[in-house]
Amino acid sequence: MDPAFLIGVVLAFGALVAMITMEGASIEALLIPAPMILVLGSTIGVGIASHTLRDTVVAVKSLGRMVRGPRMTPEAVIPFLVGYAEKARSDGLLSLEQELDSAPDPFTRQALQALADGTDAEDLRLMLDDEVTATTARNRVAAKFFSSLGGYAPTIGIVGTVVSLTHVLEKLDEPDHLGPMIAAAFVATLWGLLSANFIWNPIAGRLNRIGAVELERMMLVTEGTLAIQAGSAPHRLQERLEALSSVKPSAKRTQKAEQSIEDML
Template identity: 65%
Template structure:
């Protein structure tokens, strides 16, 4: 689990609350139900309107992953593939069918089953590349949804402020109440900016990053599986796969 998103969001809101406290104000000054309902409700609504219902459902299913952030270390993938290469070299490709039953990852398991079934290498590469492309497209669609919310939220906040200022202008005959009413009016703009920069954009960026890492992981598995099918020597295979991974990523894994 990589809690970077959760830590970042908590620290961002913590800095906001610290600023409010240091200025002698109180957090209840911005926790107003009306502007919050407008900003969050309308932002999500226009996000749904800008895509399809399937996009919304896909984004909601991907949301927990942004906080859990399960990331597989590249070295762990390389070690697993090298182990499979050693098994294939000593026991033959048919032994990979038994190995596939012990693997939880459906992508690698499917690749091994196809190798054991004697699927042609070129056909297997095409099939695996298509599967990677489909997975990447689905993951990036979820990221795109939250990035879109980050674009809508500030404008929705401005809409809320304009509505509130209209109400302020209706009460010019009561100058004693104008100050608090104007302050309240700008809370909608505040929440529009906060939700965009503290929530939607970080979540969208995080999901995009996780999608890229998932593509990298699946690519390593694909190249490893195809090399195993071709009878590559395990040690050389490990060196080849490590060459596909940035040195910094391997150092972090170590």
């Protein structure tokens, strides 16, 4: 598990609490249920309205992966692929079927099964590239959903403040209560900005980063699987994968994947 998200959020809210305490303000004054319900509830509502129900389900399911972090680093899959290459050279591609249960992730398991089934190189690359494109599309949908929440939240906070100020104007004949009422009116704006920059945008950014790590790992598996099928020597395969893991995916392949995703969306 990668605790970066939890550490970052706790640090951000901790700094906010420290500021409030040092200013001599009251934390309870910011925890007003009405504006919090409006901002958080309406933000999620308009986020759902601006996407399909399937997009919402994908985004909600991605929260667990977002908290856990990447399944494994791209470099961690290299020893597995080198081991598969050694086994394939000594016992043949069919023997890789014995490694399915110990595969580090479903994508690698799918690639091994295709090798054991004797899939030809062109069909194998097409199958793996399609899976990479589909996974990248799901990751992008989830990140875009939470990014949209980060865009809506500040505006909805302003809406809440306007509604509260309208109520304040109805109480101009009670000057003793105007100060607290005006202060409470701006709590909605605060929660709009707070939720956008402390919750929604960090979630979107983390999902984008996890998706990039996953894409790099899947591309290493793709290239490694094709090299194993071609009979590449294990030490050559390791050198090549280590070189690939130290650079970003080629612009051509990245552009191709992004174009495919845009067509799907």
